[in-house]
Amino acid sequence: MDAVDEPTSPFGTVTAQTNKLGRQYQALLDQSTPHVVYRWIFTGVSLVLFFVRVFVAEGWYIVAYALGIYLLNLFLAFLQPKFDPSNEALDNDMEDGAIGSLPTKQDEEFRPFIRRLPEFKFWHSATRAIIISFFCSWFEVFNVPVFWPVLVMYWIMLFVLTMRKQIQHMIKYRYVPFTIGKARYNKNSN
Structure with missing residues (x-):
């Protein structure tokens, strides 16, 4: 008899194949991790292709709106930030110590900015959502008739209001979620 691993049921075969595909997908994601620019270029091209599809087909505005909200x-x-300073400020008012707050004075300890959603997960979720939206734009069941200018105006208002609130939060708690390269110092500075 051969000692071949054969699944005993059809469900075992399906499980084995999905596990194999999952490992291959994870290996592909792991290989793409250091290529930040190329990943975002792929995502941008995918988004443009989706919007061209919506524009040419003149439909699927609800799918595009849902993608925009997501x-x-x-x-x-x-x-x-991963640890919201506004929540910690409330906690610190109740406690005696200032554990977990962002530094506000020069003598306080520096803590780096840690995002609530890391860049790779942001890219992965955004790319997956764009591909799913593109896929949905080929099925008539998702083509709900709506007056699209209302959706565009509502999304713009939502974007402006939420970004205004986020920028006010960033100013109030003095954090900047972006870093532009490594800090460089002059030879003459002490």
């Missing part, structure tokens, strides 16, 4: 939600999570 991407806005992801972007806000990307901008926010």
Whole structure:
């Protein structure tokens, strides 16, 4: 007899294949991790292709609106700190110590900015959502008739209001979610 591993049921075969595909997908994601620019270029091209599809087909505005809301939600999570200083400020009012707050004075300890949603998870979720939206735009069941200018205006108002609130939060708690390269110092500075 051969000692071949054969699943005993059809469900075992399906499980084995899905596990194999899952491992291959994870290996592909792991290989793409260091290529930040190329990943975002792929996502941008996918988004443009989706919008061209919606524009040419003149439909699927609800799918595009849902994608826009989802991407806005992801972007806000990307901008926010993992440990919200407003919640910690409330906690610190109840406690005696100032544990977990962002430094506000020069003599306080520096703590780096840690995002609530890391860049890779942001990219992965956004790309997956764009591909799913593109896929949905080929099925008539998702083509709900709506007056699209209302959706566009509502999304713009939502974007402006949420970004205004987020920027006010960033100013109030003095954090910047972006770093532009490594700090460089002059030879003459002490």
